[in-house]
Amino acid sequence: MSSLALLFIICGLGLIAWLTARARAARFATRGPDRRHSLPGQHGWYMAMWTAIPALLFLGIWASVSPALVTQEVLEAPAAQSLPSFGFQRDSILAEARAIAGGDTFGAFNDEAAALAPAYGAAQSRYAWIGTALTLLLAFAGGAYAYSRVSPAFRARTRVERSVMILLLIASLIAILTTVGIFVSLLVESARFFSVVPITDFLFGTHWSPQVISSTDPGESLGAVPLFWGTFFIGAVIAMIVAIPFGLMSAIYLTQYAAPSVRKWMKPVLEILAGVPTVVYGYFAALTVAPAVRDFAVAIGFEYASAESALAAGLVMGVMIIPFVSSMADDSIAAVPSAMRDGSLAMGATRSETITKVLLPASLPGVVAGMLLAVSRAIGETMIVVMAASGAATITLNPFESATTVTKQIVDLLTGEAAFDSPKTLAAFALGLTLFLITFLLNIVALRVVKKYREAYE
Numbered sequence: 001m002s003s004l005a006l007l008f009i010i011c012g013l014g015l016i017a018w019l020t021a022r023a024r025a026a027r028f029a030t031r032g033p034d035r036r037h038s039l040p041g042q043h044g045w046y047m048a049m050w051t052a053i054p055a056l057l058f059l060g061i062w063a064s065v066s067p068a069l070v071t072q073e074v075l076e077a078p079a080a081q082s083l084p085s086f087g088f089q090r091d092s093i094l095a096e097a098r099a100i101a102g103g104d105t106f107g108a109f110n111d112e113a114a115a116l117a118p119a120y121g122a123a124q125s126r127y128a129w130i131g132t133a134l135t136l137l138l139a140f141a142g143g144a145y146a147y148s149r150v151s152p153a154f155r156a157r158t159r160v161e162r163s164v165m166i167l168l169l170i171a172s173l174i175a176i177l178t179t180v181g182i183f184v185s186l187l188v189e190s191a192r193f194f195s196v197v198p199i200t201d202f203l204f205g206t207h208w209s210p211q212v213i214s215s216t217d218p219g220e221s222l223g224a225v226p227l228f229w230g231t232f233f234i235g236a237v238i239a240m241i242v243a244i245p246f247g248l249m250s251a252i253y254l255t256q257y258a259a260p261s262v263r264k265w266m267k268p269v270l271e272i273l274a275g276v277p278t279v280v281y282g283y284f285a286a287l288t289v290a291p292a293v294r295d296f297a298v299a300i301g302f303e304y305a306s307a308e309s310a311l312a313a314g315l316v317m318g319v320m321i322i323p324f325v326s327s328m329a330d331d332s333i334a335a336v337p338s339a340m341r342d343g344s345l346a347m348g349a350t351r352s353e354t355i356t357k358v359l360l361p362a363s364l365p366g367v368v369a370g371m372l373l374a375v376s377r378a379i380g381e382t383m384i385v386v387m388a389a390s391g392a393a394t395i396t397l398n399p400f401e402s403a404t405t406v407t408k409q410i411v412d413l414l415t416g417e418a419a420f421d422s423p424k425t426l427a428a429f430a431l432g433l434t435l436f437l438i439t440f441l442l443n444i445v446a447l448r449v450v451k452k453y454r455e456a457y458e
Contacts (some may be wrong), residue, residue, distance in 0.1 A: 003063055008131055010059070010139055014052035017143045021047035021150050028152045038157040046156040049163055055139040070123040077119040083110055094120075186436060189429035196423050197222050202430060208393035210413060210424045218423045224431065226393035230403040231435075234314045234389065235378035238399060242318025243374060247325025248367065253335045254326075256355055264420035267330075274323035282387030285316035291386050299399040308390035311399035317384050321374045324434040328370025365449050373444035376439040379406035382407040406431045 071094060074080060077166035083090045087418050096113035101121035155355070194202070195385040196253040197219040205223015214220050250270060281367035290312035297305030336359050360367070391412055411427035 002128075003059065006059060006135055007056075010052050010055045010135070011137050013055075013136075013143065014048040016414050017051040017146070018044035018048040018239045019129060021147060024147075024150050025156075025382050030309050036152040037155050042157040042160050043150050043154070045160045047143060047146035047150065049160070051139050051143035055135050058138050059131070059135050062135070063253040066127045066131055070120070070127050073123040073127075074116060075117050077116070079112075079115040079119055082115075098124075108297045120350075165321065183436065186429055186433040189426055192421070193423065193426035196229065196426070197430075202427075206395065208409070210409075210427060213423055221316045221422065222427055224393050224406075224422045224434070227404060227406045227409055227431065228434075229395050230310065230389075230393065230406040231407075232404055233397075233399075233403060234310050234376050235317060235381065236383065238311060238314025239318040239321055239417075240371065240375060242315055243321035243325045244371060247317075247322045247374075248329050250322070251329035251333055252355060255330055256351065256359070270326060271323050273320065274327075276320075277318065278381065278383040279387075281316050281320050282383045284385050285312055285388035289316050293400070303402045306402050308388065308402050310396075310403035313385050313389040313403075314399070316388060317378050317381055320381070320384070321378055324374045325370055326375060328373065329363070329367045332366025332370065333359055336362045336365065362370075365452055368445040369449040372442050372449070376442040376446070378404070379441055380407065382411060386411055406435050409433075 022040045025036065025038070025040035025043035028040075051290060074097070075083075076096070083093060093110050093113045094116070096110055097116035097120045100113060101124060201219025202222055202224055205219060206224060206225045207221055207223045208226045209221040212221060254267055254270075258266060289311035290307045290309065293309055293312045293315070294305050294307045297309070340352055340358055340362060344358045345351070349357070385405045385408045389404055391404050391408060392402040393404050393409070394401060396403065410428045410431050413425060413431075419425065
């Protein structure tokens, strides 16, 4: 039986268990000495969990273990004695035999695979039925155990709530462990890189040219300062010059000047920008903004301006960040107590004076936190830079010149044909680790600012 069919059967048994326990618990007396502790539905959930969860856990474990058991049994078959001893070739024949047995192919390229296919099919069928029988046995055993516990005094509600709490804890741990796993994987590969390239050459070197790496001094051409500068120049300077004024002004208009009917449709329209895929922004940058920037540069005297410029990527990135800054500033300004605004107006200040001298200073921590989060979002952006900026690693203050970022170089390094353990490829992990630490620190600073802001007004 396939795993999908078995999954549906377990869900069906869980539903039957829920209905059965609920119906039995509904017959309990509601008053007197036999007054029930939990509701019928909570008894139903308790029995459904005992029916489904152990069976689903076993099914997941069996799905990962059974292929190895099947392969082991096939290797013990007489037809497997003629398999080559070379591991890669033997695995290829076994994979072909598995495909033939599963009906995924119509012919055999190797005669050994055709000979092994019947043994593969028989082993797969046997272990599939063993898994089905054990799964159903666990489901019925769990259901029977839970059914025997259904009684007026049984604390089903407590057990169900505790199980839900454990489920929520597991979900939180998965998210945390995923982050830790990403960090550890970056750290391990980065350690391999820094065992070849000195960390000082990487962090303070001003020449980035991974295409030509010297075997005697790899760090000579892997200085990441031009990449850090390009990332900062595009994501934290040009993009923020666009995003902060427009985002802040739109938040002020929406919170202080816009009529409720205007705010009702304008705010969702503005936030739609945040949901546009970044590849669409990349198209917009490459096809519309970059040629316009180049024409403008030529018109003002930059005769050899390129279409791939830091300004084009930064402008579009800033447009993408506007909803983020606007939303954070909107929330911060709206959180300022109305008594402060009303007091300022009562003292005779105009609305603009109230905004500039009362509301903005009061909401500044939240606005700054939003800006820091926007910067961390911008410096991690990849698609716009890939499509609008170049791969030239330069240290320049001219926005019409080509520049590149850390994320653009990571894409280039990991999409080449270099060996996985070469300094060129491992440099991508070192760049990723550095970017991870920078955004992590920015987020910590932003969250601390937000915490201080909340303490002031909640």
